[in-house]
Amino acid sequence: MDKVEVPSGDQALRVDGLRVAFGDFVAIPNLSFLVNFGEVHGVIGPNGAGKTTLLDAITGKTRPAEGRILLNRTTDLLALDEPERALAGVGRKFQKPSVFEALSVRENLELALRLRPRSILGELRNWSDPRRKARADEVLDEIGLAARAETPAGALAHGQKQWLEIGMLLMQRPKLLMLDEPVAGMTATETAHTAELIRRLRAPERAILVIEHDMDFVEEIADRVTVLHGGDPIFEGRMADARADARVREVYLGR
Ligand SMILES: Nc1ncnc2c1ncn2[C@@H]1O[C@H](COP(=O)(O)OP(=O)(O)OP(=O)(O)O)[C@@H](O)[C@H]1O
């Protein structure tokens, strides 16, 4: 496997010896990899490579048979249930947007701020707390929807709904933001805007993990990629080098 220098931030996510099986079928035999703070890390691979299974193991939707998953060096994610992992800083966006269509963009954002005592903004118990509004204002700017703040989410274009949903995850200030096929179904213009948004979301206190089939998009946004095949990492490095890698080409052409 090719090795490149890991982008400089500290470890945000460390996966060690992960094994995931469904009955007799082993989807991920033995996977280890790192995502650093400040990094956009792409995970690519053909259908059935184990990409979604990896995210499921990280969020707690699927329980691995073996391995260790650490967030921010110290948080043992496998010891936590799904909601606890979200509160610990794991944010995941699914492909299909699930915004509240009847509520405004701003209301969707404000609702997304969890009110549990253990959350980072857990002191915000009160719906009308001005800090809740202030956080929504910051996120509206980050996702480029400030001008649509009072628009019902149902009136947004498909791409804008996806950005709103990313914004709903940002409200919690996730340490690890995971996006599963963020540009599926988007127009070329929306895809370009999404690439720009993801580049802008790179931050020293955040790591971003993106699963995507569109390789041009991945090349544009990702600092590094991991290529999975049969649950095994067959390449790690820059997307431009992945395209030229003999093993990667074989896996994609051999489909
Ligand atoms: N709940 C399950 N039960 C049995 N097998 C499963 C289950 N979930 C996934 N698999 C199998 O595990 C393998 C990996 O699936 P996964 O969905 O992670 O692939 P993927 O890389 O996300 O593919 P795609 O690009 O099609 O989304 C596949 O062979 C799939 O059929």
Ligand SMILES: [Mg+2]
């Ligand atoms: Mg998948």
